[in-house]
Amino acid sequence: MKLRWAPGSPFVRKVTVTAIETGLDDRIERMMTDYHQPDSDIIDHNPLGKVPAMILDDGDILVDSSVICAYLDTLHSRHKIIPENPETRHKVLSLEALADGMTEAAINVQRERGRPAEEQSDAVRDKQWGKFERAMDWINANPNVLEGALNIGHIAIATGIGWVEFRMGDILGDWKSQWPTLGAWYDQISERPSFQATIPE
Ligand SMILES: N[C@@H](CCC(=O)N[C@@H](CS)C(=O)NCC(=O)O)C(=O)O
Incomplete structure (x- = not known):
């Protein structure tokens, strides 16, 4: 299978961490x-023009990191990152959606x-940062x-925060003081080899 990817993308990192954790x-x-190029051929594989997208061996195409991660989770017999138990499954998927939305x-x-300074909107920025x-x-x-x-919720949270730290550290500031429990958890999960191997640069 082939992954359409771009460096720095938190959603690509989410797929790569999942691939490493599942042995794939x-x-x-x-x-x-x-994907920034107007004539980028990503639209041949994803009409939305976004990465990640995955081309399967039979030519089928999967778009969106959630779908790709769910597909990868069907291909291995290790610990499942999307729980099969229906009681926890929907909670984990909802946590993933929250994390992706936050990112x-x-x-x-x-x-x-x-955007050019004169076109920027404080209202848009504040609403999204909120x-x-x-x-x-x-x-x-x-x-x-x-x-x-x-689980996939954990992976989505940590790869999302990792991107915000990488690109928006000036706004994020000393976030581990503001959200200390999350900060301590993030430090721990970041030590996993899958996260260490995919630090954005
Ligand atoms: N919901 C999508 C989001 C993917 C996404 O927004 N990717 C960004 C890169 S981080 C992109 O390709 N942006 C190009 C665009 O929006 O035109 C997913 O989880 O894969």
Whole structure:
């Protein structure tokens, strides 16, 4: 299988961490993608023009990191990152959606900051950053969701925060003081080889 990827993308990192944790990384061929180019051929594989996208061996294409991670989780017999137990499964998938939404909100802030100064909107930036902060508040106040064996929600939270630290450290500041429980958990999960091997640069 082939992965359309770009360096620095938190959603690509989420897929790569999942691939490493599930023992599948060696089976994935990488196709570097410059999605910023107006004529980027990513649209041949994803009409939305986004990475990650995965081309399966039979030619089928999967778009969106959640779908790709769920697919990878069907291909191995190690610990499942999406629990099969229906009682925990929906909670983990909801945590993943929260984390992905939080990351997308931060990306929207960064996109807004990249616009010409006279076109930037404080209202847009504050609204999107508010989503990020409320999600961080919620996770920090509900640390039970961080417990237990590694799951896709954990991977999505940590790869999302990793990207915000990497690209938006000036806004994020001393976040581990603001969200100490989450900060301590993040330090721990970041020590896993899958995270160490994928630090954004
Ligand atoms: N929900 C998608 C989000 C993917 C996404 O936003 N990728 C960014 C890179 S981090 C992208 O390709 N952006 C290009 C664009 O939006 O045109 C996923 O989880 O894969």
